[in-house]
Amino acid sequence: MKETDRARVVVVGAGFAGLHAVRRLAKARIRVLWVDGRNYHCFLPLLYQVATAGLEPQEIAYPARSILRRFPTAEFRLAHVVGGDPAARTLVTAAGERIGYDRLIIAAGGAAEDFGVAGARDSAFRLYDLEDARLLRNHMLRVLEEAEALEDPAARAALLTFVIVGGGPTGVEMAGALAEFRTHVVPRDYRKVTAEAVRIVLLEAGPELLPPFTPRLRERARRDLVGRRVDVRSGARVTRITPDAVELATGETISARTTVWAAGIRAAPVTADLGLATGKSGRVRVDPTLRVPGYPEVFAAGDVAIVDGAERLPQVAQVAIQQGEHAAANVLRGLRGEPCLPFQYRDKGSMATIGRSHAVAMIGRFQVTGRPAWFLWLAVHLVMLIGFRNRLVVLVNWAWSYLTYDFGLRAIVGTEPERTAGNARATDTDRRQTRVG
Numbered sequence: 001m002k003e004t005d006r007a008r009v010v011v012v013g014a015g016f017a018g019l020h021a022v023r024r025l026a027k028a029r030i031r032v033l034w035v036d037g038r039n040y041h042c043f044l045p046l047l048y049q050v051a052t053a054g055l056e057p058q059e060i061a062y063p064a065r066s067i068l069r070r071f072p073t074a075e076f077r078l079a080h081v082v083g084g085d086p087a088a089r090t091l092v093t094a095a096g097e098r099i100g101y102d103r104l105i106i107a108a109g110g111a112a113e114d115f116g117v118a119g120a121r122d123s124a125f126r127l128y129d130l131e132d133a134r135l136l137r138n139h140m141l142r143v144l145e146e147a148e149a150l151e152d153p154a155a156r157a158a159l160l161t162f163v164i165v166g167g168g169p170t171g172v173e174m175a176g177a178l179a180e181f182r183t184h185v186v187p188r189d190y191r192k193v194t195a196e197a198v199r200i201v202l203l204e205a206g207p208e209l210l211p212p213f214t215p216r217l218r219e220r221a222r223r224d225l226v227g228r229r230v231d232v233r234s235g236a237r238v239t240r241i242t243p244d245a246v247e248l249a250t251g252e253t254i255s256a257r258t259t260v261w262a263a264g265i266r267a268a269p270v271t272a273d274l275g276l277a278t279g280k281s282g283r284v285r286v287d288p289t290l291r292v293p294g295y296p297e298v299f300a301a302g303d304v305a306i307v308d309g310a311e312r313l314p315q316v317a318q319v320a321i322q323q324g325e326h327a328a329a330n331v332l333r334g335l336r337g338e339p340c341l342p343f344q345y346r347d348k349g350s351m352a353t354i355g356r357s358h359a360v361a362m363i364g365r366f367q368v369t370g371r372p373a374w375f376l377w378l379a380v381h382l383v384m385l386i387g388f389r390n391r392l393v394v395l396v397n398w399a400w401s402y403l404t405y406d407f408g409l410r411a412i413v414g415t416e417p418e419r420t421a422g423n424a425r426a427t428d429t430d431r432r433q434t435r436v437g
């Protein structure tokens with residue numbers, strides 16, 4: 001029997017890298033076990049639209065089992081990997097199950113990096129999965145309800161200040177979407193809360209927003225945000241976050257009941273659990289073929305990996321997609337007895353939207369702004385979404401918002417108590433501990 005017939009490949013992670021790795025292997029009729037702690041692929045680039053009530057959570061999620069319907073050699077396992085022994089080729093799940101493999105692709109993505117800023121973990125909201133987006137949306141809607149019932153202007157001002165930390169694409173897109181919400185939804189839904197009373201502050205520690213973009217596009221994004229009354233501050237380093245305020249290195253304190261942390265990313269904690277060598281932000285070190293040094297049967301791809309010699313590759317969807325496919329292709333080569341090939345990134349461009357009819361895009365030498373960039377952004381995101389039904393629903397939602405200036409339904413769904421300093425959302429580590437214990 002050939003090795004390609006009996007080998008079992010395990011892929012950890014149902015994000016962009018894992019999805020594309022699994023598809024590639026399954027198309028080659030390799031036995032694949034796809035493992036993820038949640039049962040769906042989540043389209044993270046549209047998470048901020050869920051957080052701002054533009055889209056519903058299920059519109060950007062697609063069940064892993066539906067993706068595998070067409071692939072008889074691939075199976076899915078709902079399990080959270082909490083450890084393993086690469087030397088013995090086994091993984092251990094939170095339920096205590098041991099999963100053996102012949103080849104492993106780690107595609108577990110990332111989690112928020114707090115850079116040691118006090119309170120960033122407990123007092124700020126992050127945006128890394130659907131639960132984060134749901135909690136943030138509920139909190140925002142509750143804060144607006146509370147402000148509507150308040151008479152004291154100072155207390156109302158703090159309630160209505162939304163601070164976003166991090167001027168990368170996530171922070172910029174979140175600020176743009178909140179500004180839209182303020183302009184088009186607040187005046188319609190609320191009687192006492194006015195759009196003018198809602199303050200949005202975007203803080204970036206570096207000198208400029210959107211560091212990967214050209215100076216012209218960075219400046220354009222800044223102008224578009226300022227034009228939408230977002231208070232954009234560069235060189236603004238946050239030193240502490242509490243449930244009621246954000247403190248800056250300059251000594252300034254901004255009273256705010258909502259702080260969104262969009263400042264950085266580190267590798268998913270599973271990298272430490274597996275005891276593999278890690279680099280910057282806990283990412284698994286891989287050689288240029290995406291193989292983990294010392295373990296020729298283990299590969300890593302996407303946000304979780306850092307490639308020797310290509311450390312500056314951005315943690316974006318295209319890198320994850322291409323690395324997932326490449327890791328799978330190298331697994332197939334290895335099974336056929338052929339040498340692995342080095343990964344080469346083909347940059348297809350970058351884009352960020354700043355709300356309705358405003359976006360910046362960089363495609364090769366071309367720089368696009370304004371409405372054309374926005375339509376391009378819409379088209380690219382629709383094409384990348386998984387599932388025809390999701391594409392259709394998102395398209396209808398966007399068309400509806402465009403024509404009516406209205407957002408999605410703004411129901412507060414869920415029973416979690418309102419967030420206070422003492423009961424801030426569970427961190428990734430808390431969730432893992434809950435699962436294990």
Ligand SMILES: Cc1cc2nc3c(=O)[nH]c(=O)nc-3n(C[C@H](O)[C@H](O)[C@H](O)COP(=O)(O)OP(=O)(O)OC[C@H]3O[C@@H](n4cnc5c(N)ncnc54)[C@H](O)[C@@H]3O)c2cc1C
Nearest residue numbers: 013015016017037044045081108109302303315316317320
């Ligand atoms: C809010 C936000 C907006 C973004 N916007 C853009 C954008 O506009 N354009 C762009 O190109 N990129 C964007 N990105 C970045 C892009 O989404 C990531 O680079 C990409 O998702 C990385 O893919 P991945 O497969 O490596 O990881 P992920 O997509 O994060 O997937 C990782 C998967 O691993 C699973 N997992 C983690 N740990 C375990 C474990 N221990 N056991 C089992 N399963 C586990 C997770 O549940 C998850 O499903 C954005 C990211 C965020 C968070």
